[in-house]
Each structure stands twice: as C-alpha cells, then as structure tokens.
Amino acid sequence: MYKEEENSKPEFMKRPGINPFRTPDGYFDSIEDRIMKEIQLTEKKKPTSSKIFRILKPAFGIAASLTLVYFLATYPFSKNTINTKVSSTYSAPIKADSSLNFLLIDESTLVNAIFSDEKSPVADINPDEMLAYLSSGLNEVEIYSEIQN
Amino acid sequence: MTNDQQILDCLKDPSTKELAFRHLISKYKERLYWHIRKIVLNHDDTDDVLQNTFIKIWNGLDSFRAESSLFTWLYRIATNESITFLNQRKRKMMSSLTDENEYLVNNLESDTYFDGDQWQMLLQKAIAILPDKQRIVFNMKYFDEIKYGEMSEILETSVGALKASYHHAVKKVEEYVKSHETRFEP
Numbered sequence: 181m182y183k184e185e186e187n188s189k190p191e192f193m194k195r196p197g198i199n200p201f202r203t204p205d206g207y208f209d210s211i212e213d214r215i216m217k218e219i220q221l222t223e224k225k226k227p228t229s230s231k232i233f234r235i236l237k238p239a240f241g242i243a244a245s246l247t248l249v250y251f252l253a254t255y256p257f258s259k260n261t262i263n264t265k266v267s268s269t270y271s272a273p274i275k276a277d278s279s280l281n282f283l284l285i286d287e288s289t290l291v292n293a294i295f296s297d298e299k300s301p302v303a304d305i306n307p308d309e310m311l312a313y314l315s316s317g318l319n320e321v322e323i324y325s326e327i328q329n
Numbered sequence: 330m331t332n333d334q335q336i337l338d339c340l341k342d343p344s345t346k347e348l349a350f351r352h353l354i355s356k357y358k359e360r361l362y363w364h365i366r367k368i369v370l371n372h373d374d375t376d377d378v379l380q381n382t383f384i385k386i387w388n389g390l391d392s393f394r395a396e397s398s399l400f401t402w403l404y405r406i407a408t409n410e411s412i413t414f415l416n417q418r419k420r421k422m423m424s425s426l427t428d429e430n431e432y433l434v435n436n437l438e439s440d441t442y443f444d445g446d447q448w449q450m451l452l453q454k455a456i457a458i459l460p461d462k463q464r465i466v467f468n469m470k471y472f473d474e475i476k477y478g479e480m481s482e483i484l485e486t487s488v489g490a491l492k493a494s495y496h497h498a499v500k501k502v503e504e505y506v507k508s509h510e511t512r513f514e515p
Contacts, residue, residue, distance in 0.1 A: 190503035192452060197472045200445025200453065201366055207376075208362070212354045215383045216347065222384060 333399040340390055350390075354383060357400070361407045367468040368411040370457065371436040378414050382407045397482055404483040412461055433457040448510075455505035459498050466491055467498035 336356070339349030361382060366375040385406050393402055415433075422432050434457050437443065437450070445453065456464055465484065469475040477488045484491065 190499060190506075192503060192506045193471075193499070195448075198445070198449065199363065199472060200443055200449040201363075201370075201372070201440070202442050202444050203362070203372060204442065208358055211358050211379075212351045215354055215380055216351065218380055219350075219384055219387050 337393075337395075337399065346390075350387060353386070353399075357403055361403060364404060364469075364473070365407050365411050367472060368408070368461075368465060369415060369436070370433055370453070371440050372442045374414065374418075374436065378407070378410050381414075382410045385410060401479065401482045405485070408465060408483060412465075415461065430458045451506060451509055452502070455502040455509075456498075458505065459501055462486075463494045463498040463501070466494040467502065470495050 336349050336353050339345040340353070342349075358379070362375060362379050365378045365382065366372070369375050369378055382403075386403060389406070393399075397405075419432055434454055437453055437457055443450070443453075456467060459467060462484075466480065469480050469483075470477075475483075477491050480486075480491055481488050486494075
C-alpha cells in the first residue's frame, strides 16, 4: 500500500523538499534590536492627536455628511440669495446716479423750469448739439438731468 | 519566558511588554522569515516584509484574541503582509512585465542568497509561476509540512479547498518540471 502510494507520487516529490535559500551571515543575530528600534521610531512618528482623531472619526463623518446634506438642501435657495445680492449690487450705482434727483423734483418746479420766461439754459444750445443729444439714446429724464448739471 | 501564554501575559503588562516582545521575536523570527522568504523569494524583500510583519504584530497586540493560537495569528499576519507586498510590487512593475509572475522569477534569478542546484532552481521557478494561494499552500505543505487543519486556520480557508489547491499546485509543478527538466540534462 505504502509502495503503491509512493509510486503514484510525481517524480519531483520523491526528492526531499530541501530549502535552497540562505541568509547573510549573522542575519538573525541582530533582528530583535533592529525591529525594536524601528518600532520605537514609528511610535515617535505617531501624532499624539491620532488617538483622539480615531475616537472622534465617526463624529467627524456624521458632521461632514450633515454639512453636505445642508449645502445640498440649501443650494437652490442660496442661488436666489445670490440673485438678490447681484440685483442689489447693480441697483447701488443707480441710486447714486444723479438722474434720480428727478424724483425729488415736484411737478410745478418742472413745469416752471420748462415754460418760464427766464432764459432757459437750453436756449444756448446749438441745434446740432441738441440733435446729438436726442440721437444719443438718452431719455427725457436723463436729458433733463444733463441740462440741470 | 518560552511559553506562548507567558509571553502573552507579559505583553499585557506595560512594564514587561517590550521584553516580552523581544522574546516573541526571538522565538518566531526564523520560522516567519522562512515562511515569508518562500513567498517573496528575495532576501532583501523578505527582510522588509519581516520587519513590517513584526511592526504590525506590535501594533495589533491589543486586537489579538486567544481564539486562535499565537503561532497561527503570527503566520496569518506574515502571509497577508507578504501578499500585500507582492501585489504592490507587481502593480509597480506591471508596465515592464508581460506576466505578473515574471517578477518572482526575476527575483529568484537575481537572488544572491540562493544555494540550490539547477534542479532546485527549476523547482523554485515552477513554484514561482503558481497563483499566490496555490504557491503558499504548496510551500506550507511540501517544505514546512504544516497540517491542513493548522493551514486552514492560518489562511482562513476550508481544508477541502486547501487540498484542492495543493493538488492543482502539484500537477502544475510536475508538468513544468517535466517540460523543462530535459533542457539541462547532459
């Protein structure tokens, strides 16, 4: 039975399994010191906060997820806010524009300014200049403001 | 402090931890070295993996459960470290290699600490081209004569699967040796 099993073994297995490798001389002598030194080095390299971070890691994860969800949920609204901000930014110079002084002028002053007998500042204007003004695309309010200035 | 249980007890005590770990290294350094060496083949690579293995063991001491024996746990870490190392190397070298096992054959041929004859080199080449799992099982069985039960615990694989792996490995090695043996025979 044993012989039969031996014969059925592949040829290479009939030879003993010898380890053909070797190590440099004295390799195993200093291994403990080298490894302990390396361990001490890695222990020193470890940041002190790593343990705290490991404990708080799940909390950081949840906080990050909640922040992400918050931003995703509020993004469409914040877009409107941006639009509002943009429009208010654009409106600022308009408010500062002198053309809006017109709004502060009451109607009678305006009528008097146009139809009064006083020599109108417009009278000094050359017809060509007037034509240029009219063709410049300014509206009445803007023309009035220009004249007033 | 020669007994595993004594070492484990001393490892739990901060005042004796370092000394106990030195004992652990002394007791298992050679067995782990040869286990790793048969997987990665080259001495310098083995030295790196062995060092990383002991560092992993040191860092993982708190997670060791007495469900498995110390020897099994150490072997498992060494095996995983070796496979991780090989996979990293293979990935790095993949662009210049046609076959991923070519890395191991090159490693074997360039190893200055190989004392075997032509036939042993042929056998090692045949083993080197086996898939990782089959190679590890073959080495553990053929060279180290580790029992399937123990191997099953180390590799976390069923005995049946290990037997099948070993059987396939033997067939492949036999075929390789047969087809290449005549080349160097006088």
